[in-house]
Amino acid sequence: MQTTVTPFFHQATGTWSYVMSDPVTREAAVIDPVLDYDWRSGRTGTAAADALLAHLSAGALQLRWILETHAHADHLSSAPYLQARAGGQIAIGEGIRRVQVTFKRIFGLGDEFVPDGTQFDRLLTDGDTVAVGGIAGRVIATPGHTSDSVSYLFGDALFVGDTVFMPDGGSARCDFPGGDAAELYRSVQRLYALPADTRVFVCHDYSPGGRDPLCQTTIGAQRRSNIHLNADTTESEYVALRLARDATLDVPNLIIPSVQVNIRGGHLPAAESDGVSYLKVPLNVFGRPL
Ligand SMILES: [Fe+2]
Secondary structure, eight states, X not given: OOOEEEEEEETTTTEEEEEEEOTTTOEEEEESOEEXXXXXXXXXXXXXXXXXXXXXXXXXXXXXXXXXSSOOSSSEEOHHHHHHHHOOEXXXXXXXXXXXXXXXXXXXXXXXXXXXSTTSSEEEOTTOEEEETTEEEXXXXXXXXXXXXXXXXXXXXXXXXXXXXXXXXOBOOOOSTTOOHHHHXXXXXXXXXXXXXXEEEOSBOOOGGGOOOOOEEEHHHHHHHOSSOOTTOOHHHHHHHHHHHHTTOOOOTTHHHHHHHHTTTTOOOOOOTTSOOOOOOOTTTSSOOO
């Protein structure tokens, strides 16, 4: 029986989160859940996460896994909030340790932050399996956008994180610390080797051309018509295109709060003596000089 996939769109960040489930056993995984965040007020919110919980509850789905495709730089994760209410294990690619080392330095974090991945319940390696009922999810390491990026293949449903977007959206940027366009090219070749009818679920859609947001395509469609990386694109062509495009992109709106929370497994920094949790803003580190 086919893996059931329900998409949830987070308008403010252009993020797609998913609930995938085994229709026989009614076990489920959530992929890339979002925590709402208002930059101006510094306030978090749970509307997006509550929609996921309502879906799990309405379908009597048992949450086994909360899967991150990578440490996101554009939205905060709600993984711990979901786990506290619905259970499941929080997992991410083992490359998160390198991401943690890098951003511990960039954000000037102290000894209280240990970059060893223990903020997550499980660190995943290429070829690992995450079981959801009778469906054995395969972990495919797909670094390039970040060094911890992984994709998840459940039956014919592939969750690609930030590798390729919809065919008319191209591919993910590779200019974050630890990003590498040639590495992303090689990761996408592994995905493109999957059967043409594999269903592809993307992590973001920014509505190119003003169309409605879309989340689902196929490997065949990507190979035919992805505007950055199709079956005929060479590595050097792709790297040149990616580097040129990345040079034009602004820093993501929420990179500063997102990274600090997401390298902690979605937890806010420990509250200080006044009971308030604080984020840090490294001045003149990200982006181009004004
Ligand atoms: Fe990302």
